[in-house]
Amino acid sequence: MLNIIVCIKQVPMVSELPWNSKTGTLKRELAQGMMDPASRRALExxxxxxxxxxxxxxxxxxxxxxxxxxxxxxxALGADEGVLLTDRQMAGADTFLTSHILAKCIQKECKTFDLILCGAQTSDSETAQVGPQLAEELKIPAIGYVNCVEVKENIIEVQRHVDDFFEILNMDLPGLITIDLSAYKPRYLALGGVETAFEKPDIKTVSAGELGFDKDFSALKDSPTRIIDVFSPTTQKENRVLKGAVKKVVDQLFDDYGKVISSAMGKDLKTHEHDEA
Ligand SMILES: Cc1cc2nc3c(=O)[nH]c(=O)nc-3n(C[C@H](O)[C@H](O)[C@H](O)COP(=O)(O)OP(=O)(O)OC[C@H]3O[C@@H](n4cnc5c(N)ncnc54)[C@H](O)[C@@H]3O)c2cc1C
Structure with a gap:
């Protein structure tokens, strides 16, 4: 029997939400929650x-x-059991402490796991750090941004899309993989599944104390990274009309925007290289 752990995060259903400017976290109590789309693909x-x-x-x-x-x-979708890690002491955890707490929970509640699946990155914070950091905490190998997984006895074979090509990799178990958002189209929730889920909830709640954290522990204070500011990027648009002979217009374009065009193209354009063409 293969023991699989899937890490799933609840994210707000809407993208535009007020922030708590003091803590730098979302006021998620104001939004309806849903399963993070990447976590849902990991579950799939x-x-x-x-x-x-x-x-x-x-x-x-x-x-x-x-x-x-x-x-x-x-x-309801088909998982056998659920573990809810919830406690005011854990609130405000950064990705480092989130991974640390998840690892402690796995070591306590599901020691004999073979495979851990995470989403590659969430839809609200999208750091893509939790999966790799969790593997580091548990001292197991990890592969990120996977598109397809096949289990072959004690190893898994995964395929992932990198730049313009596909990679096929083998990894010993136990191990962790993160699933790319473009992979594994999630299934619909069947009514029968909902009935089973409510007949046998099988959900365990775990607190910080149960994982061995003392009462002074505060994820918000003890997180080594802090959000300093959150703001929307400002963009500036400018419309200019260049008039005159083609050569004059092109020269002016290169004089004014040459560096911007080169960096956008990833190519070092020689000034007036168009003269030689
Ligand atoms: C009481 C409480 C309140 C919280 N409030 C907030 C909040 O306001 N805002 C916020 O962003 N986070 C909150 N968290 C959760 C935690 O701090 C974040 O999960 C963490 O910072 C993840 O960052 P990320 O979304 O960038 O993860 P990423 O690294 O982008 O996530 C990648 C994958 O890792 C897994 N993963 C990530 N987070 C979790 C998780 N929490 N549980 C299980 N699997 C996970 C999923 O598979 C996910 O697809 C709260 C936690 C607690 C206990």
Missing amino acids: AALQIKEKQAAHICAITMGPALAEEILHQAK
Whole structure:
């Protein structure tokens, strides 16, 4: 039996949300939550493995109490159990502490795992750091941005799209992979699944104390990285009309915008190189 852990995060359903300017975190209580799309694809990859061979899927999420909703959803889709890591002491965790707490939970609650699946990056914070950092914490190998997974006894074979080519890689288990957002189209939730999920909830709640953190621990204070500011980028547009003979206009274009055009093209254009053409 293959023991699979899928890390899923609850994210806000809308992208434009007010921020808490003091803590630099989203006021997520103002939005309805949903399963992060990349996490949902990681779950889909696990479900497809389970369709081919005996497997047990444990979905883990760390978040506010309301994040329990996505564990019910994961169960309705086919996960066997859910673990909810929730505690005020864990609130405001950066990716470093999130990975550390997830690792502690895995070591305590699901020691005998074979494969951990994460989304490559979330739709709200999108750092893409949790998967690789979690592998580092657990001292297991990891492969990121995977498009396709095949389990072959004690190894997995994965395919991923890199630049203009595909890579096929093997990795020993236990190991961790992160699933690319373009892969594994998620399945629809069947009504039968919802019924099963509510008949047998099988969701365990774990607190900071249960993982061995003392009462002075505060993820917000103890996180080594802090959000200093959050703002929308400003863009400036300028419309100019260049008039005159073609050569004069092109010369002017290169004089005014040559450096910008070169860096956008990734090519070192010689000034007036058009003269030679
Ligand atoms: C009480 C409480 C309140 C929280 N409030 C916030 C908040 O306001 N804003 C916020 O962004 N985060 C919040 N978190 C969660 C945590 O701090 C973030 O999950 C973390 O910073 C992840 O960053 P990211 O989205 O960039 O991850 P990425 O590295 O982009 O995530 C990649 C993948 O890692 C996995 N992953 C990431 N986060 C989690 C998680 N929490 N649980 C399980 N799997 C995960 C998923 O598979 C995801 O697809 C809260 C946590 C708690 C306990």
